[in-house]
Amino acid sequence: xxxxxxxxxxxxxxxxxxxxxxxxxxxxxxxxxxxxxxxxxxxxxxxxxxxxxxxxxxxxxxxxxxxxxxxxxxxxxxxxxxxxxxxxxxxxxxxxxxxxxxxxxxxxxxxxxxxxxxxxxxxxxxxxxxxxxxxxxxxxxxxxxxxxxxxxxxxxxxxxxxxxxxxxxxxxxxxxxxxxxxxxxxxxxxxxxxxxxxxxxxxxxxxxxxxxxxxxxxxxxxxxxxxxxxxxxxxxxxxxxxxxxxxxxxxxxxxxxxxxxxxxxxxxxxxxxxxxxxxxxxxxxxxxxxxxxxxxxxxxxxxxxxxxxxxxxxxxxxxxxxxxxxxxxxxxxxxxxxxxxxxxxxxxxxxxxxxxxxxxxxxxxxxxxxxxxxxxxxxxxxxxxxxxxxxxxxxxxxxxxxxxxxxxxxxxxxxxxxxxxxxxxxxxxxxxxxxxxxxxxxxxxxxxxxxxxxxxxxxxxxxxxxxxxxxxxxxxxxxxxxxxxxxxxxxxxxxxx
Amino acid sequence: xxxxxxxxxxxxxxxxxxxxxxxxxxxxxxxxxxxxxxxxxxxxxxxxxxxxxxxxxxxxxxxxxxxxxxxxxxxxxxxxxxxxxxxxxxxxxxxxxxxxxxxxxxxxxxxxxxxxxxxxxxxxxxxxxxxxxxxxxxxxxxxxxxxxxxxxxxxxxxxxxxxxxxxxxxxxxxxxxxxxxxxxxxxxxxxxxxxxxxxxxxxxxxxxxxxxxxxxxxxxxxxxxxxxxxxxxxxxxxxxxxxxxxxxxxxxxxxxxxxxxxxxxxxxxxxxxxxxxxxxxxxxxxxxxxxxxxxxxxxxxxxxxxxxxxxxxxxxxxxxxxxxxxxxxxxxxxxxxxxxxxxxxxxxxxxxxxxxxxxxxxxxxxxxxxxxxxxxxxxxxxxxxxxxxxxxxxxxxxxxxxxxxxxxxxxxxxxxxxxxxxxxxxxxxxxxxxxxxxxxxxxxxxxxxxxxxxxxxxxxxxxxxxxxxxxxxxxxxxxxxxx
Numbered sequence: 001x002x003x004x005x006x007x008x009x010x011x012x013x014x015x016x017x018x019x020x021x022x023x024x025x026x027x028x029x030x031x032x033x034x035x036x037x038x039x040x041x042x043x044x045x046x047x048x049x050x051x052x053x054x055x056x057x058x059x060x061x062x063x064x065x066x067x068x069x070x071x072x073x074x075x076x077x078x079x080x081x082x083x084x085x086x087x088x089x090x091x092x093x094x095x096x097x098x099x100x101x102x103x104x105x106x107x108x109x110x111x112x113x114x115x116x117x118x119x120x121x122x123x124x125x126x127x128x129x130x131x132x133x134x135x136x137x138x139x140x141x142x143x144x145x146x147x148x149x150x151x152x153x154x155x156x157x158x159x160x161x162x163x164x165x166x167x168x169x170x171x172x173x174x175x176x177x178x179x180x181x182x183x184x185x186x187x188x189x190x191x192x193x194x195x196x197x198x199x200x201x202x203x204x205x206x207x208x209x210x211x212x213x214x215x216x217x218x219x220x221x222x223x224x225x226x227x228x229x230x231x232x233x234x235x236x237x238x239x240x241x242x243x244x245x246x247x248x249x250x251x252x253x254x255x256x257x258x259x260x261x262x263x264x265x266x267x268x269x270x271x272x273x274x275x276x277x278x279x280x281x282x283x284x285x286x287x288x289x290x291x292x293x294x295x296x297x298x299x300x301x302x303x304x305x306x307x308x309x310x311x312x313x314x315x316x317x318x319x320x321x322x323x324x325x326x327x328x329x330x331x332x333x334x335x336x337x338x339x340x341x342x343x344x345x346x347x348x349x350x351x352x353x354x355x356x357x358x359x360x361x362x363x364x365x366x367x368x369x370x371x372x373x374x375x376x377x378x379x380x381x382x383x384x385x386x387x388x389x390x391x392x393x394x395x396x397x398x399x400x401x402x403x404x405x406x407x408x409x410x411x412x413x414x415x416x417x418x419x420x421x422x423x424x425x426x427x428x429x430x431x432x433x434x435x436x437x438x439x440x441x442x443x444x445x446x447x448x449x450x451x452x453x454x455x456x457x458x459x460x461x462x463x464x465x466x467x468x469x470x471x472x473x474x475x476x477x478x479x480x481x482x483x484x485x486x487x488x489x490x491x492x493x494x495x496x497x
Numbered sequence: 498x499x500x501x502x503x504x505x506x507x508x509x510x511x512x513x514x515x516x517x518x519x520x521x522x523x524x525x526x527x528x529x530x531x532x533x534x535x536x537x538x539x540x541x542x543x544x545x546x547x548x549x550x551x552x553x554x555x556x557x558x559x560x561x562x563x564x565x566x567x568x569x570x571x572x573x574x575x576x577x578x579x580x581x582x583x584x585x586x587x588x589x590x591x592x593x594x595x596x597x598x599x600x601x602x603x604x605x606x607x608x609x610x611x612x613x614x615x616x617x618x619x620x621x622x623x624x625x626x627x628x629x630x631x632x633x634x635x636x637x638x639x640x641x642x643x644x645x646x647x648x649x650x651x652x653x654x655x656x657x658x659x660x661x662x663x664x665x666x667x668x669x670x671x672x673x674x675x676x677x678x679x680x681x682x683x684x685x686x687x688x689x690x691x692x693x694x695x696x697x698x699x700x701x702x703x704x705x706x707x708x709x710x711x712x713x714x715x716x717x718x719x720x721x722x723x724x725x726x727x728x729x730x731x732x733x734x735x736x737x738x739x740x741x742x743x744x745x746x747x748x749x750x751x752x753x754x755x756x757x758x759x760x761x762x763x764x765x766x767x768x769x770x771x772x773x774x775x776x777x778x779x780x781x782x783x784x785x786x787x788x789x790x791x792x793x794x795x796x797x798x799x800x801x802x803x804x805x806x807x808x809x810x811x812x813x814x815x816x817x818x819x820x821x822x823x824x825x826x827x828x829x830x831x832x833x834x835x836x837x838x839x840x841x842x843x844x845x846x847x848x849x850x851x852x853x854x855x856x857x858x859x860x861x862x863x864x865x866x867x868x869x870x871x872x873x874x875x876x877x878x879x880x881x882x883x884x885x886x887x888x889x890x891x892x893x894x895x896x897x898x899x900x901x902x903x904x905x906x907x908x909x910x911x912x913x914x915x916x917x918x919x920x921x922x923x924x925x926x927x928x929x930x931x932x933x934x935x936x937x938x939x940x941x942x943x944x945x946x947x948x949x950x951x952x953x954x955x956x957x958x959x960x961x962x963x964x965x966x967x968x969x970x971x972x973x974x975x976x977x978x979x980x
């Protein structure tokens with residue numbers, strides 16, 4: 001049983017999704033909701049042994065499964081996790097529970113399809129994080145787009161169709177270039193699609209740079225990095241709350257995961273050669289996008305830009321090539337998963353009540369909604385990187401790591417502590433505090449038990465990881481060290497660094 | 498020469514189909530009209546499935562020739578014939594209700610269909626230029642008349658006329674190319690031709706001309722750009738039951754003729770036809786995908802989609818490797834299955850006075866029938882080449898063959914053009930899922946059609962665990978043919 005755990009985690013959600021879909025139309029909506037919640041909790045509980053049974057002293061893949069799949073191309077159904085992917089899988093299973101709770105009352109139309117889409121997506125996302133075969137990875141990577149495309153398109157806002165098609169085509173183009181690179185690697189190597197074989201494959205610098213750029217097309221769009229980030233604000237604004245949460249909390253992480261699983265180890269020399277580009281784009285994202293966030297009128301857009309800015313930290317951390325940087329980036333990915341998810345839920349809570357996301361539609365909600373205000377302030381502080389919250393750990397480590405390489409990087413990166421604090425605190429000031437804006441705001445109901453539950457889970461995680469990050473850092477330590485050692489060794493056939 | 502050396506038994510499937518077609522023609526004439534349609538329908542389905550079973554039961558492991566080398570029975574022809582029979586049977590099931598509602602066909606649909614299937618089977622087994630041509634004409638003549646059967650409809654007559662004239666032109670170009678080859682080599686049998694071509698100087702002007710003629714004729718028959726003009730008109734103008742028929746099995750026959758001619762006969766000229774095919778293939782993918790965006794008729798859009806898929810199919814052939822040919826075969830099988838499902842859907846959605854062939858007819862289908870909407874979702878993503886549907890693996894194998902053959906730039910261009918293609922498939926899904934229905938017209942469920950359709954769509958997605966075996970099979974049969 002134990003060594004089939006990953007397969008169960010991938011396919012049980014998909015199966016559950018099909019089951020939920022089979023409950024049919026909205027007359028049985030309640031059944032669909034309960035079924036979805038039940039399954040998502042079971043899946044989360046099932047994913048805990050992944051953590052408890054994980055051996056943090058080795059960088060080797062664990063929970064490995066390996067079967068023949070497409071023999072003519074040597075494609076295997078090959079899955080496993082290491083310290084880099086395992087925490088991301090737990091993040092996925094936890095957030096799916098939160099998202100199911102979040103959609104409980106808001107979604108009243110085609111409930112079964114909504115819940116099914118999230119469950120199927122959960123399975124596929126776990127597949128992305130655990131695939132060890134490039135084609136298997138690619139299949140999961142693309143398949144993930146389909147439910148998200150539907151979620152934004154069916155349950156989204158007024159401009160949803162533009163947003164969802166833009167989202168789909170943008171990511172598809174990037175992914176297809178990655179596919180060509182993967183096929184090139186397959187032919188350059190010994191006819192193997194195994195990602196770990198790719199890691200060992202010697203490549204000339206020119207080939208590495210082209211492959212790096214092809215990967216960049218796929219992963220930079222997903223992260224998203226400046227200047228290919230423009231799909232994200234559109235997608236976030238139009239998506240239903242649950243869609244925004246998954247998009248920000250998990251899908252963006254796949255871009256980061258791609259850099260660390262593919263780009264860096266497969267093309268280490270190109271990564272070093274092009275590090276200036278990556279760091280430059282990351283710093284632009286960190287500083288410029290933070291300024292863009294400052295002027296937003298729409299809360300969802302503001303959080304979307306804040307996400308891009310925070311993800312800039314992730315890519316910055318990766319490409320300074322030291323343990324602090326990479327571990328900080330990983331921490332930032334996980335913490336951003338909690339915080340951005342929570343912030344989107346907060347906006348969702350407000351939107352459900354007044355059907356406006358504009359900042360100037362609210363003022364002084366602390367008076368009618370004290371409990372909610374407390375949560376929102378906590379998450380805003382975490383977003384600004386307040387020590388004691390998870391947001392601080394990642395940012396601090398990344399700044400530390402980049403300082404070692406070049407103090408200027410650290411100075412620019414640290415600017416975000418100022419700008420980030422500026423836009424989050426300003427929005428909190430305008431929305432939460434001050435005199436109550438009007439009677440509508442005064443009549444708002446505070447959050448109910450369901451909403452407290454979903455925000456509470458995330459608040460707990462933000463504080464837990466912020467105060468005591470070691471349980472998360474410990475599992476990835478060895479894997480990251482191993483990765484960095486690997487990246488330091490040149491793959492070129494002749495001297496190229 | 499006695500009858501035994503002719504080996505009639507190898508052509509048993511063709512003989513069976515041709516005689517059953519004749520039987521059905523007679524049955525249709527002599528049975529009471531009320532009963533004849535049902536009887537003919539079941540007879541046709543029965544003969545197609547029995548033929549398929551017969552071929553599977555006696556699947557060749559090596560190639561054997563019959564009729565003094567005119568005809569060959571090899572694993573590849575067996576695989577193609579099985580696919581042709583099964584797909585045609587499926588289309589017959591989808592079409593029954595449509596034809597009955599319109600009263601345009603009595604039993605001729607089945608008779609012509611079966612003769613056309615016979616032609617396709619002959620093409621699959623052709624080992625000689627004349628057999629190839631014979632099969633091609635048998636198939637095409639039946640198709641012309643199937644299109645023109647909607648004789649009160651100006652559009653249908655126009656498209657039949659167009660198809661006939663252009664088809665005849667293409668056939669004559671093909672014949673001209675063949676006669677040049679005969680003049681140069683004195684050979685008509687494909688193996689002899691292949692051997693003789695190797696001895697001719699490759700810069701021989703007549704040989705170049707012959708190759709050009711043959712490639713042009715194939716371009717016409719496949720509907721590759723710039724010889725694609727007939728495809729949208731024919732797809733749009735024909736009765737949907739005929740379009741569905743044209744969209745599935747004949748593509749498999751097209752694979753047969755392309756491979757038999759270019760690889761079986763002219764493999765030594767690969768360098769020459771490879772360059773021509775690169776142009777045809779990339780243009781097809783580009784023009785097909787771009788013009789499809791502008792269509793508001795579903796059948797016409799699928800026609801342009803066919804053009805782009807034929808481009809992808811050519812990419813496999815032009816890579817010039819055994820894996821490439823295998824990839825093409827796999828691509829064609831997957832494409833024909835998807836196309837079959839897509840037209841099946843249109844046929845299921847249409848009823849007595851309603852063609853259901855405009856894009857706007859699909860609006861809000863998810864609210865009227867979530868199951869059919871899900872089918873469209875699967876088919877469209879599969880056609881767009883988005884995993885996990887089978888269409889992705891078809892594209893993957895073709896692109897893999899291209900990269901393997903060193904044509905990385907062709908692969909990159911094709912992939913970028915495929916993103917353009919994704920747009921119009923997405924638009925269908927947008928109509929089905931994101932828009933509100935325009936009418937609440939009840940969907941008339943034809944039980945047998947929907948059952949077969951379910952199976953058809955399920956294959957596109959549920960083949961996943963076994964997809965490796967299918968690719969292996971395609972590679973094996975091609976390998977047997979090439980060597």
